[in-house]
Amino acid sequence: MSLVSPSPAAWPMPPLVRASLAWHGTAAVLALAVPGAAPWALGGVMLNHAALTAAGLWPRSRLLGPNVTRLPEAAAARGEIALTIDDGPDPAVTPSVLDLLERHGQRATFFCIAERVQAHAALAREIVARGHEVQNHSYAHRHNFALLGPRGMAAEIERAQQVLFDVTGRRPSCFRAPAGLRNPFLDPVLYRLGLHLVSWTRRGFDTRERDPARVLERLTRGLAGGDILLLHDGHAARSVSGAPVVLAVLPALLEQCRTRRLASVTLDAALPARHAGRVA
Known part of the structure; x- marks a missing residue:
């Protein structure tokens, strides 16, 4: 295919x-x-x-092409948000994330590094089997991704597309650039592949912030329908106790979603196809 x-x-x-x-x-x-x-x-x-x-x-800029920073108005009106989790899968963290999501009845979108999906294929398939979504976060999460030319970007993204499809059986519809950084060569590649560029409304900086309370406050200050939240199961910072910060933050975050009557949905459930030619 x-x-x-x-x-x-x-x-x-x-x-x-x-x-x-x-x-x-x-x-x-x-x-x-x-x-x-x-x-x-x-x-x-x-x-x-x-x-x-x-x-x-500027990760949330639209000057170089379309960039999804919030869910559509219809999703926001329904009280829907998108919880996005980057840089995995990580066998030391992701299973616990999945358990917490299941316990609270919420769905998430995992922007996975394809190289890690190859190494932990069963875990990637479990993400999908438990009702969540695997999307494209590049093949190797290269630190120089934003410096690549059109061929280099296409190679990274297309290789990841193939790996994620081969492992999960589902074709990603969204892409998040490593660290959110890019250049003018990215959008033509994404358009050809029918991929949305997705950034976020709010992020917790949980790859460097070791205080779960500060991460939670960044994510929940003004939290409302339509927001796209960013956390990490890969490259997760550790709290003073040594636990991954994401695991300390998620229970309280998901509880706040419940009290505010917000439902976390996958990006595919909330976003239309980027263009009419996109195939499933």
Whole structure:
């Protein structure tokens, strides 16, 4: 089965990228045609590159293409949120996360590193079997992901798509960039594959914060329908007691969801297909 979705139209280039291409062309003409204009044209190009870099370093930015930071209004009106859990699966943490979710009757979306899914295939299948979702968080979670060119990004994402489909039998519909960082080459790849870029509404910084109370406060301050929450079962920080912070935070977080009448749903349940050509 092909994992590439037939796109109904050419990639819709974001205005910032379109303007950047136009400016590069204009700068080249100015540098060649106007005496003394080359330094100014080069400076303008450098400023443009700085703007593109800043957009890629802002995980919730939509300047480089669509970016899901909240669930649709209909889901928010139903009191739905999305609990997303990154960087696993981790056999020392993920099973306990699954138990806590089951105990509270909530669903989560696991943005998994495909390399780890290969190493822990049975655990990845258990995530799906227990009613949750496995989505694409790249193949190897490379620290230089945001510096890759179009071929490098496509290779990372497509390899992960294939691994996750082979292991779980389900084709991911969403992608989260490592650390949320990206560049202008990412969205054309995601569009071709029919993948939503998904970031978050609020995050707990639980890969570096060792105090569960502070993580919980970040996640629940103003928590409301439509929010997308970010936690980690992989690379999880440890509390002073040595326990993974996510396991200390989840019981209280899920209890607050219950008292606020919020239901955590999977992203596939809340989001439409990115384009009509996407296949299941």
